[in-house]
Amino acid sequence: MKLVRYGEAGMENPAVLVDGKIIDAESEFSNFDEGFFACDGMSALESWVEDGCPGGFEVDPDVRLGSPIARPSKIIGVGKNYAAHAREFGGDVPSEPVLFLKASSSFSGPFDDVVIPPGSTHLDYEVELAVVIGRTAKNVTEESASEYIAGYSVIADYSERQFQKHQGGQWTKGKSADTFTPMGPYLVSCDEIYDVDKLRIWTKVNTELRQNSWTGDMMFKVPYLVSYISKFMTLLPGDVICTGTPEGVGMAMSPPCYLQNGDRVDMGIENIGKISQHIVPETNIS
Ligand code: MG
Numbered sequence: 001m002k003l004v005r006y007g008e009a010g011m012e013n014p015a016v017l018v019d020g021k022i023i024d025a026e027s028e029f030s031n032f033d034e035g036f037f038a039c040d041g042m043s044a045l046e047s048w049v050e051d052g053c054p055g056g057f058e059v060d061p062d063v064r065l066g067s068p069i070a071r072p073s074k075i076i077g078v079g080k081n082y083a084a085h086a087r088e089f090g091g092d093v094p095s096e097p098v099l100f101l102k103a104s105s106s107f108s109g110p111f112d113d114v115v116i117p118p119g120s121t122h123l124d125y126e127v128e129l130a131v132v133i134g135r136t137a138k139n140v141t142e143e144s145a146s147e148y149i150a151g152y153s154v155i156a157d158y159s160e161r162q163f164q165k166h167q168g169g170q171w172t173k174g175k176s177a178d179t180f181t182p183m184g185p186y187l188v189s190c191d192e193i194y195d196v197d198k199l200r201i202w203t204k205v206n207t208e209l210r211q212n213s214w215t216g217d218m219m220f221k222v223p224y225l226v227s228y229i230s231k232f233m234t235l236l237p238g239d240v241i242c243t244g245t246p247e248g249v250g251m252a253m254s255p256p257c258y259l260q261n262g263d264r265v266d267m268g269i270e271n272i273g274k275i276s277q278h279i280v281p282e283t284n285i286s
Pocket of ligand 1: 077078079126128157242244245
């Protein structure tokens with residue numbers, strides 16, 4: 001299944017992609033949120049689709065898409081999880097996953113503008129595989145971790161490097177501005193991904209290919225990450241894990257090449273989807 005949400009920001013309707021058409025699901029499901037996942041909404045949605053989506057209707061394909069799930073209780077970032085990116089970022093390749101939190105208020109739709117925050121001079125992009133948690137996970141084993149995953153999506157971990165690296169404290173400062181975490185276009189259920197370790201992952205900036213890698217290059221794989229994170233915090237249904245970005249970020253170019261007003265960023269992951277954002281100043285939100 002591919003879950004989507006559409007409509008005005010903050011007022012999205014749940015829907016599902018069936019034979020390439022967006023079918024509204026609000027007659028049966030209020031939202032794709034923590035409660036939906038906690039009540040095994042994925043199974044209920046699957047049954048509803050198998051029954052022919054009773055009460056559903058086709059939606060205009062040009063409608064705005066929001067994030068495919070409602071704003072989660074938390075967004076957990078994994079830093080330096082691709083060895084080549086860890087080296088370009090500077091410092092050691094980590095021996096354990098580096099974790100940080102992105103403010104959930106940074107969550108946005110897959111094609112929404114990214115707004116340059118006040119004082120920003122070092123805005124950068126990171127494409128990542130998003131893991132969406134399907135049920136409460138606390139101290140789960142690596143072997144059982146897949147039972148706790150609802151599906152996968154494409155997520156952008158936009159980063160303000162000056163805020164992240166040179167203004168003291170943790171990375172959270174540089175990761176949390178509004179619009180810094182677009183996700184989508186779909187939440188793809190696990191059964192549609194044959195092997196999550198064999199997906200091409202890429203970013204283009206103004207059509208120039210900047211990141212071009214494979215999810216198999218992750219040092220810490222998805223089941224390990226779910227298990228590892230669940231030892232430090234309870235993962236709630238609908239929570240999102242950003243699993244790290246491959247090499248090719250703007251910070252590591254020579255000279256560094258940060259995003260500017262007017263840039264277009266396209267990102268994608270094989271078999272999951274593509275997302276795209278326009279970089280705009282704060283005074284020019286469309
Ligand atoms: Mg990242």
